[in-house]
Amino acid sequence: MALLTVSVAAGGQTDSTEYMRGYAAGRAAAMLEGKQESPSPQKIITNARMLGVGGVNILDTYISPEKYRGTELRYISHTTRMREWGTRVSRQIVHQGYVSHTENRSGDGDEIAGMYCFSYGAHYNMALCGGSLTVKVGGTLDADIGFLYNTRNSNNPAQARLSLAVSPSAIAEWRFRAWKRPFTLRYEVGAPLVGVMFSPNYGQSYYEIFSRGDYDHNVVPTTIASTPSLRQMLTLDFTLHRTTLRVGWIGDWQQAEVNNLKYHSYSNMFVVGIVRSFKTTRVSP
Amino acid sequence: MKKTVLFICTVFLASGLVSCIDEEEYADSPRGNFEALWRIIDEHYCFFDYKHETYGLDWDEVYERYSRQVNDGMTEEQMFEVLGNMLGELRDGHVNMYAPFDLSRYWSWHEDFPANFSDTLQRRYLDTDYMIASGLKYRKLDDNIGYIYCGTFNTSFGDGNLDEVMLALATCNGLILDVRDNGGGQLTAASKLAARFTNKDILVGYMRHKTGRGRSDFSGMEEQRLKPSVGIRWQKKVVVLTNRSVYSATNEFVKYMKCCPGVTVVGDRTGGGAGMPFSSEMPNGWSVRFSACPMYDREGQCTEFGIEPDHAVGITDEDFRRGRDTIIEFARTLLNS
Numbered sequence: 001m002a003l004l005t006v007s008v009a010a011g012g013q014t015d016s017t018e019y020m021r022g023y024a025a026g027r028a029a030a031m032l033e034g035k036q037e038s039p040s041p042q043k044i045i046t047n048a049r050m051l052g053v054g055g056v057n058i059l060d061t062y063i064s065p066e067k068y069r070g071t072e073l074r075y076i077s078h079t080t081r082m083r084e085w086g087t088r089v090s091r092q093i094v095h096q097g098y099v100s101h102t103e104n105r106s107g108d109g110d111e112i113a114g115m116y117c118f119s120y121g122a123h124y125n126m127a128l129c130g131g132s133l134t135v136k137v138g139g140t141l142d143a144d145i146g147f148l149y150n151t152r153n154s155n156n157p158a159q160a161r162l163s164l165a166v167s168p169s170a171i172a173e174w175r176f177r178a179w180k181r182p183f184t185l186r187y188e189v190g191a192p193l194v195g196v197m198f199s200p201n202y203g204q205s206y207y208e209i210f211s212r213g214d215y216d217h218n219v220v221p222t223t224i225a226s227t228p229s230l231r232q233m234l235t236l237d238f239t240l241h242r243t244t245l246r247v248g249w250i251g252d253w254q255q256a257e258v259n260n261l262k263y264h265s266y267s268n269m270f271v272v273g274i275v276r277s278f279k280t281t282r283v284s285p
Numbered sequence: 286m287k288k289t290v291l292f293i294c295t296v297f298l299a300s301g302l303v304s305c306i307d308e309e310e311y312a313d314s315p316r317g318n319f320e321a322l323w324r325i326i327d328e329h330y331c332f333f334d335y336k337h338e339t340y341g342l343d344w345d346e347v348y349e350r351y352s353r354q355v356n357d358g359m360t361e362e363q364m365f366e367v368l369g370n371m372l373g374e375l376r377d378g379h380v381n382m383y384a385p386f387d388l389s390r391y392w393s394w395h396e397d398f399p400a401n402f403s404d405t406l407q408r409r410y411l412d413t414d415y416m417i418a419s420g421l422k423y424r425k426l427d428d429n430i431g432y433i434y435c436g437t438f439n440t441s442f443g444d445g446n447l448d449e450v451m452l453a454l455a456t457c458n459g460l461i462l463d464v465r466d467n468g469g470g471q472l473t474a475a476s477k478l479a480a481r482f483t484n485k486d487i488l489v490g491y492m493r494h495k496t497g498r499g500r501s502d503f504s505g506m507e508e509q510r511l512k513p514s515v516g517i518r519w520q521k522k523v524v525v526l527t528n529r530s531v532y533s534a535t536n537e538f539v540k541y542m543k544c545c546p547g548v549t550v551v552g553d554r555t556g557g558g559a560g561m562p563f564s565s566e567m568p569n570g571w572s573v574r575f576s577a578c579p580m581y582d583r584e585g586q587c588t589e590f591g592i593e594p595d596h597a598v599g600i601t602d603e604d605f606r607r608g609r610d611t612i613i614e615f616a617r618t619l620l621n622s
Binding site for chain 2: 105150211212
């Protein structure tokens with residue numbers, strides 16, 4: 001029999017009471033079946049759910065040579081999984097969804113953008129400075145899907161965004177105490193190295209692609225040279241009562257130059273969210 | 286491990302060193318707007334070579350000539366006039382500049398020619414008890430000839446609409462498909478209607494697009510094929526009526542129909558408009574439209590300046606006075622012969 005117990009803790013701390021309750025239940029169940037349990041390392045899951053709001057600057061020369069500036073609203077679910085012992089590798093899953101509304105400098109044109117980004121990564125963890133500083137290096141596989149819509153263009157009113165990239169990434173976490181309270185300062189950075197993305201050709205219409213099926217270099221291999229982009233996040237975690245809050249800044253600078261078309265989306269935003277940690281224990285017979 | 290850290294640091298450093306992907310923004314001044322507009326057209330317009338061959342268009346010479354007329358003390362109206370005249374050099378009905386107070390356009394392709402269509406005359410044929418299916422007006426004429434008037438391809442009719450129309454006119458001896466004054470719309474609607482007049486998958490033309498900023502940077506010619514509709518298809522003779530106001534998607538429709546069996550085109554030369562238009566904008570927010578993806582007939586000839594009818598017929602003054610549409614009457618004679 002395998003028993004899975006999950007303990008939920010506010011404030012970023014494991015609730016040991018609840019964990020022990022589950023552990024005891026698992027042990028009792030194992031004894032009832034006359035079997036010995038051999039607990040494996042506990043899996044620590046840290047999930048941060050954040051909302052961000054900030055400014056965005058968008059250029060897409062398929063739609064317009066003008067830059068559009070406005071506001072972006074973003075939701076981020078950032079999860080890290082790591083075993084308590086036995087491995088130095090942590091897993092990371094990030095879901096991001098955002099929408100933006102932007103205007104050109106004259107105020108006569110509007111663009112609406114929406115994007116969902118999924119990222120799955122693995123990092124090697126190194127403890128430094130007596131354990132107060134953790135540096136993680138690794139990589140992520142990023143999949144993005146979205147759109148950009150210009151409200152007044154004729155046959156080129158929108159762009160579909162679809163890309164897949166492998167991105168080296170690094171994370172630094174510094175845990176410290178101030179005013180008798182624990183804090184965690186966290187910095188995360190990632191940049192796509194290679195990948196593929198969808199793009200119409202320079203003057204190709206979506207009618208040709210989707211109505212006629214006339215493809216022309218629409219799936220484009222990308223490298224850091226054609227998509228020099230950077231995703232950064234600097235956050236501070238602190239505890240308020242039994243809740244761990246996260247505040248910080250996200251700088252998401254995405255760029256691409258493929259099929260002689262230029263694209264950039266520079267987002268800078270303030271984020272605020274809640275951090276929760278879970279421990280998962282598997283009790284094997 | 287050190288190598289991995291070094292590699293990742295190199296990646297971030299490299300991404301920081303690579304320059305920003307950006308586009309030059311011109312000043313929102315008469316000079317800046319002139320430069321931005323000239324460049325938009327220079328990098329995206331698709332008929333430079335064809336129009337150079339046809340009437341000697343030289344876009345660099347156009348720059349020199351109009352640049353002299355621009356100064357930063359101009360009013361918006363003066364700038365609009367100069368820039369509109371510059372766009373007029375392209376002789377393209379798909380090229381427009383949209384200011385809040387006016388629309389620059391080149392409409393000589395129909396304004397300089399007889400209309401060859403009159404809704405007053407058309408009312409004599411349609412009467413008042415005609416039927417309408419998603420914008421298609423239709424009825425049986427006295428001599429058992431079916432008549433369909435398609436005034437726009439902006440309304441996308443469904444296959445069900447077309448089935449009903451075909452079924453209602455199935456007993457007619459022939460069909461007049463009148464697309465006069467139809468200025469275009471959706472290419473998908475044009476091909477959907479044309480698909481009712483072929484039983485085979487046929488080559489109807491070619492299409493291509495620009496692949497770079499150079500004036501001659503184009504993709505290969507991609508075949509345009511018309512697939513027969515799975516709905517009710519017309520098997521008898523058809524006459525398509527055209528005039529100079531047949532433009533854009535309707536020009537394409539006439540091009541498709543000329544490839545279908547049993548189809549005769551009667552009327553005036555079509556207006557043309559063989560470049561699928563894209564949009565862009567200037568620093569001051571004025572929107573610009575231009576031909577971006579050129580289309581060709583099945584011989585590879587550009588149809589930007591229109592398609593000749595099989596029978597060139599115009600409405601005569603005498604017929605007009607008598608309330609007769611010369612073009613419709615010619616079509617009826619053809620279908621009844």
